[in-house]
Amino acid sequence: MRIDDSVRQEILGAVPGLRAFAISLCGNVDRADDLVQEALLRALANIHSFQPGTNMSAWLFTILRNHFRSEYRKRRREVEDADGHYAESLTSHPEQHGQLELTEFRESLSKLPEEQREALILVGASGFSYEEAAEICGCAIGTVKSRVNRARTRLAELMSIQGVDDFGPDHETRAVLIGSRRG
Amino acid sequence: MNTGKPMGHTAQAQSPDESDKQKSPKASRLDRNTRAKLGQQLRAVYDEVVSQGVPSRFTELLNGLNNEGKQNAH
Numbered sequence: 001m002r003i004d005d006s007v008r009q010e011i012l013g014a015v016p017g018l019r020a021f022a023i024s025l026c027g028n029v030d031r032a033d034d035l036v037q038e039a040l041l042r043a044l045a046n047i048h049s050f051q052p053g054t055n056m057s058a059w060l061f062t063i064l065r066n067h068f069r070s071e072y073r074k075r076r077r078e079v080e081d082a083d084g085h086y087a088e089s090l091t092s093h094p095e096q097h098g099q100l101e102l103t104e105f106r107e108s109l110s111k112l113p114e115e116q117r118e119a120l121i122l123v124g125a126s127g128f129s130y131e132e133a134a135e136i137c138g139c140a141i142g143t144v145k146s147r148v149n150r151a152r153t154r155l156a157e158l159m160s161i162q163g164v165d166d167f168g169p170d171h172e173t174r175a176v177l178i179g180s181r182r183g
Numbered sequence: 184m185n186t187g188k189p190m191g192h193t194a195q196a197q198s199p200d201e202s203d204k205q206k207s208p209k210a211s212r213l214d215r216n217t218r219a220k221l222g223q224q225l226r227a228v229y230d231e232v233v234s235q236g237v238p239s240r241f242t243e244l245l246n247g248l249n250n251e252g253k254q255n256a257h
Contacts, residue, residue, distance in 0.1 A: 008245050015241050020232035105224040125229035
């Protein structure tokens with residue numbers, strides 16, 4: 001198989017984002033990388049159907065998402081565990097500043113319904129427009145907007161619920177209270 | 184073939200998720216700070232992976248294919 005250097009560079013350029021998206025879908029780095037690999041092989045096998053000048057990244061994201069939907073979702077359900085495998089597999093530097101908060105965020109993110117999570121990631125992190133995200137997900141633009149809104153609302157709920165238990169918004173309130181007692 | 188979707192059409196009004204919108208009146212109530220903070224954390228989680236760059240298995244995959252192609256072409 002022969003691919004142009006420019007196409008190869010475009011594909012490689014999309015890989016970091018594809019991995020981040022895949023991890024959000026699979027909840028596991030190793031499985032995500034396998035998913036990316038399989039998506040790339042599919043893309044390469046169908047490279048003739050890619051139209052030069054159109055959005056390579058969106059094309060690859062679409063292939064990866066469709067492959068995940070047809071193959072991976074079943075496998076994920078079989079091995080999914082309820083207590084934060086997603087977060088565990090990603091937290092490589094727990095000592096880092098802000099890492100606890102991000103771990104909490106990842107856990108909340110993993111609790112979102114899949115369709116909401118993918119819409120939020122595509123629009124809020126991958127940098128796709130609502131229209132591009134709609135094409136990737138095979139749905140209407142209004143549907144993407146609605147999913148993103150619901151994802152944000154649910155995340156905000158999950159984050160503040162967890163915050164009551166340990167270190168969320170209340171942590172700051174407590175700090176203020178302790179501070180005022182001293183003064 | 185990609186014929187593209189007509190821009191600005193209003194078919195999304197009939198989307199299956201439209202009814203769900205009604206169930207989530209709080210969606211628009213998130214204040215700007217909350218939205219900004221969620222966005223920031225989302226990008227931090229995403230960028231943590233992006234910053235890892237391209238693992239060698241993928242560069243090898245693409246380079247390998249290209250080398251094969253070159254050999255076949257000669």
